[in-house]
Amino acid sequence: MSELIKFRIDGTECMAESGTYIVEAARQNGIYIPTLCNMPGVKPKGACRICTVRINGRMMTSCTTPVTQGMEIESNSETINELRKSIVELLFVSGNHFCPACEKSGNCELQALGYYYQMMVPRFPYDFPQKGVDASSPYLIKDQNRCIMCKRCIKAVRDDQGRPLFAFRNRGNHLEVVLDEELGKQMTPELAEAAMAACPVGSILVKEKGFAQPIGKRKFDNKPIGSDVAV
Amino acid sequence: MSKPVIATTSLAGCFGCHMSILDIDERILQLIELVEFNKSPVDDIKTFTKPVDIGIIEGGCCNSENVEVLRSFRKNCKILISLGECAIMGGLPAMRNGIPVEECIEEAYVNGPTVQLNKERILPNDDELPMLLDRVYPCHEIVKIDYFLPGCPPRADLIWEALVALITGNPLKLPYEVVKFD
Numbered sequence: 001m002s003e004l005i006k007f008r009i010d011g012t013e014c015m016a017e018s019g020t021y022i023v024e025a026a027r028q029n030g031i032y033i034p035t036l037c038n039m040p041g042v043k044p045k046g047a048c049r050i051c052t053v054r055i056n057g058r059m060m061t062s063c064t065t066p067v068t069q070g071m072e073i074e075s076n077s078e079t080i081n082e083l084r085k086s087i088v089e090l091l092f093v094s095g096n097h098f099c100p101a102c103e104k105s106g107n108c109e110l111q112a113l114g115y116y117y118q119m120m121v122p123r124f125p126y127d128f129p130q131k132g133v134d135a136s137s138p139y140l141i142k143d144q145n146r147c148i149m150c151k152r153c154i155k156a157v158r159d160d161q162g163r164p165l166f167a168f169r170n171r172g173n174h175l176e177v178v179l180d181e182e183l184g185k186q187m188t189p190e191l192a193e194a195a196m197a198a199c200p201v202g203s204i205l206v207k208e209k210g211f212a213q214p215i216g217k218r219k220f221d222n223k224p225i226g227s228d229v230a231v
Numbered sequence: 232m233s234k235p236v237i238a239t240t241s242l243a244g245c246f247g248c249h250m251s252i253l254d255i256d257e258r259i260l261q262l263i264e265l266v267e268f269n270k271s272p273v274d275d276i277k278t279f280t281k282p283v284d285i286g287i288i289e290g291g292c293c294n295s296e297n298v299e300v301l302r303s304f305r306k307n308c309k310i311l312i313s314l315g316e317c318a319i320m321g322g323l324p325a326m327r328n329g330i331p332v333e334e335c336i337e338e339a340y341v342n343g344p345t346v347q348l349n350k351e352r353i354l355p356n357d358d359e360l361p362m363l364l365d366r367v368y369p370c371h372e373i374v375k376i377d378y379f380l381p382g383c384p385p386r387a388d389l390i391w392e393a394l395v396a397l398i399t400g401n402p403l404k405l406p407y408e409v410v411k412f413d
Contacts, residue, residue, distance in 0.1 A: 099412035100316055100383035101323055111412055118410060121319050121379040126369060128321075130329035215413070224407055 007071035009053075022062035022073060023051055032226030033075055034084060034113055036091075036200050037150035038063040048150055050087050050113065054080060081117065088113045089122035096128060096145035097201070103210035104202030106218025110148060111201075112225035137179055139192035140206055144176050147203040153177065156198040159186045166195070177203075235284040235398050238308060239271040242297040243324045243367060244290025247384040248315040249273070252287075254387035262391075265398055270307075279307040285397060286311045288376070291321040292368040296361035305374040310397070313376045314390070316383045316412060318369070325367040332363050383413050 005018045009031050016025035021044060026033045037048040046061035053062045054074040062073070074080060091097075091110055099105050131144035153166040154177065165187060167180045179187065195204045215221065241249055249272060255262065268274045269283050286308030292298050305311060316322040327335050341352050370376050380393055389409040396403035 096326070096328075098316075098323060098326060101326070102413075105413040114412060115407065115410060118405065120381055120410075121313070121371065125372065126320055126325075128325065128328035128366065221411075222408060 005067065005069040007067050007069070007073065009073045010076050016067055018068065019066050022053060022060075022065050022067055025067045026062070026073075026075070027229050030230060031075070032229040033062050034116065034226060035063055036109060036113070036148065037152060039152050039156065039198065042152070042155040045151060045155075048087065048091075048148070050084055052080065052083060052087075059083075084113075085117040085119060086123070088117055088119060089124055091148050092119070093122045093124045093126045094129070095148065096131065098145075102146065102202040103205050104146075104199075106213065106215065106221055108202055108220075109200035109225060112220040115220065116224050116226065131176075134178065135207075137184060137187055137192075138207070139187050139189050140179075140195060140204055142177075142179055143203050143205065145203075146201045147177050148201055149175060149177060150200055151177070152198045152200060153195050153204055157191055157195045159183060165191065234265065234267045236269050236281060237266045237271070237285045237287065237394075238269045238279065238283040238304065239273060239287040240289065240300055240304060241272060242288065242290035242300060242318070242370070243293035244315065244317045244322070246272075246289070248289035248318075251315075251382075251384035251387050252390055254384075255391045256387070258391055262394070265395070279303070283308045284310060285394070287314050288312065288318050288370050289314050290317045291324060291370060292364060292373050293324050294361040294363050298364070298368075298373055301370055301373055310377045311370075311374065312378045312380060312393070313370045314380050315385050316381060318376075319371075319379050319381055320369050321367040322383065325369075328366040332365060336363070382411050386411065 003018045004015055007014055009026055009029070012031065014025065014029040014031070016028055023033050023035055023038060033051050033053065036050045038044050038051065044063040046064040049061060051062045052059050055065070055071060088110065092114065097110070099111055102108065105111060133144065134142040154164045154168070157165050159165060163183055165180055165183050166177055169176050169178045192206050196206045239249065239252070253259065269281060270276045270279050286304040288301065288304060288311060290297070292301060313319050317324060321328065336354055340346060340349055340354050378393070380389055382389060386409045392404055392409070
């Protein structure tokens with residue numbers, strides 16, 4: 001595991017321990033590869049495809065692919081960025097993302113990626129799906145209009161036995177992430193905070209708290225997403 | 232060469248984008264040096280009196296009148312700009328999309344918690360009133376739109392930079408802070 005190997009991202013010489021996932025290895029070398037469904041400390045799953053890179057002519061998700069010796073990775077190219085932008089646009093049109101009315105606006109990773117790729121308008125038609133809001137929990141609100149099914153809350157928020165408090169319900173077009181009816185009863189204010197932090201969009205909101213930071217002081221108001229990584 | 236002509240309108244919007252146009256502050260003096268306004272709430276000209284170069288649209292289309300105005304803008308303007316989230320994606324009015332129109336109207340005029348005086352359950356039915364559409368449409372789903380300036384409202388600097396770039400033909404500078412969706 002601890003063997004140091006060399007690889008290249010867009011021609012830049014990089015080094016990392018073998019077995020490191022490309023996203024993490026790039027980060028260690030000061031190169032930002034955008035992610036949405038991936039989060040530190042949670043097993044990657046390559047769901048959102050935002051981190052797609054081209055290796056040896058093939059498109060791979062860099063959150064699930066470990067670096068190998070001499071690997072040539074194409075990341076910040078016109079084709080790849082256009083592909084990533086189209087994924088962001090698809091996510092915007094497939095839900096109901098009303099940024100002006102969203103408590104997470106300014107701290108939302110999806111919105112930040114929209115800014116990152118200067119999305120002025122999605123190229124796809126808006127779907128305006130009819131979805132509900134579940135506010136039955138005393139501590140949080142689950143707004144399905146904004147959910148992007150990234151599974152981060154399912155992976156990150158667990159009870160003391162390691163069982164997830166959130167779960168998938170239904171299939172296909174009807175798929176939604178919900179608070180588990182039984183296990184969800186163990187929700188605490190602390191876990192609700194953790195769930196909101198795990199959610200990259202505004203789908204999980206802690207109750208009685210919103211618009212806490214003024215415009216101009218939010219996470220992505222002045223600095224683009226990934227500016228903590230890029231050198 | 233005569234000055235480029237600008238027209239603006241607010242469809243299903245809140246006039247916030249027009250407020251943001253005024254938010255360019257004293258640069259408005261430079262703006263009237265650069266352009267001439269035709270049909271617009273800014274100068275209160277109600278109908279097109281000449282061909283227009285740049286039409287600026289605030290708000291999406293929620294009723295038949297919006298569609299008519301938008302089509303007349305497409306007809307009379309060389310370039311159309313969708314200004315703000317409502318024009319681009321329907322914005323807050325589009326939150327009714329997915330709810331049947333009948334339900335929306337009954338909530339507003341009969342069943343809503345603030346409705347008190349409508350005992351006869353009268354719904355707006357005058358022929359003069361524009362018909363509500365089945366949902367709120369982004370402008371580019373009705374006519375061709377050439378440029379999009381997001382924001383709620385779009386930052387005054389974004390509007391200014393975009394207009395100046397368009398009029399002078401210089402490349403548009405887009406600092407990170409000016410392109411926002413809220």
